[in-house]
Amino acid sequence: MNTKTNSSKLICHLLVILALVSTVFLGKAQEEPSEKGLKDYYKDYFPIGVAVYPQALEGESAELILKHFNSMTPENVMKMGPIHPEEDRYNWEYADQVADFAVKHNLKLRGHALCWHNQAGDWLFKDENGGQVSKEVLLQRLKDHITTVVKRYKGKIYAWDVVNEAISDKEDEFLRDSQWYQICGEDFIIKAFEYAHEADPDLKLFYNDYSAVHPVKRDKIYKLVKMIQDAGVPIHGVGIQGHFSIYEPSEQDLRDAIEKYASLGVEVQITELDVSVYHKEHSRRDPLPKDEDDTFKPEQEQKQIEQYDMLFRVFRDYKDTLTGVTFWNISDRYSWLDNFPVRGRKNYPLLFNEELQPKKAYYKVIDFEK
Ligand code: HAH
Secondary structure (H helix, E strand, O other): OHHHHHHHHHHHHHHHHHHHHHHHHHHHHHHOHHHOOHHHHOOOOOOEEEEEOHHHHOHHHHHHHHHHOOEEEEOOOOOHHHHOOEOOEOOOHHHHHHHHHHHHOOOEEEEEEEEOOOOOOHHHHEOOOOOEOOHHHHHHHHHHHHHHHHHHOEOOEOEEEEEEOOEOOOOOOOEOOOHHHHHHOOHHHHHHHHHHHHHOOOOEEEEEEOOOOOHHHHHHHHHHHHHHHHOOOOOOEEEEOOEEEOOEOOHHHHHHHHHHHHOOOOEEEEEEEEEEOOOOOOOOEOOOOOOOOOOOOHHHHHHHHHHHHHHHHHHHHOOOOEEEEEEOOOOOOOOHHHOOOEOOOOOOOOOEOOOOOEOHHHHHHOOOOO
8 A cells, every 4th residue: 555655656746747848848849949940030031931842842852941931032943944944835833833832831022033134935036937037026036935824923923033144154255145135235135124014013123133242233223223213114133143152242242232222212032042151153164074073161151151140131121122132942852053063063052051950150050149
């Protein structure tokens, strides 16, 4: 009897201790930083987006997307070529998958891109005899394309990159010498914004480009946006792509660019953020020799931590101007930089590693205290 009472007392004590310990631990677990995602840390600043391909929308990468991001951009599937490969054929399947996922999980969706010189079907620029099409026909094709694509995702996509990369990289040239420009002059840019606005007047319309914090290109983008505004056509934002590296940009150039664009009265977004661990190059070159080392080195890691720290400190400072920061893919498992500018050279540009775990740079980005 006595032993029985003693042992039930002991069990009682043990249960109380267990209950106390688990409350403490569970309580802690709820506050664990790992329960929060990037989007939660930045909820008072701006939406945090990610570029996706449809295969990423299931399994562990989908979980990662839902934990950390509240905005998405399809990396490729809404570009002119993939979505409209022939004059009479649209390929909606993959683009719809991305749009459906965004709607289902209540993520904001940015469209990319309605008019671009790259990844655009060759058919656009050719007549039935294979010669160059007239300006009139090309603008009509642009209108059909923009109207059809914008209307399909009306209410699902809140902002589109209407024109991508129309500025020249040559110091003394304003607009890129693309087929769009050769056939239409600068009118294709104005018209693209006009068509997009007509198709969905509620849309936010962006001009998007790389090297957009470089002072020479920045001033040309400024001039272009002003030109669109002066034509009386709506434009709501400038997308700084944000393909940066551990060596650039400088904090000053970044601040100057954000301020200069904001002075036009438009929103600014960082639309394609990644921080390459190599020096930036803007054209393709030969594949890496087999014996060249492309492992992630401690010096690169350290520089990348510092660069991400600086970038997000500046982004937070401009929270009233920036209406979005989007990473150009999810993790170092895959990035377009693995094949650009050097085919097959591994890069490590994002905040999650190849195992989808947060890198050290991630912890800097969520640490606002310093
Ligand atoms: C971007 N171009 C494109 O906007 C995006 O659609 C693509 O998926 C990847 C990058 C960037 C770019 C560059 O930084 C240098 C030269 C050409 C293109």
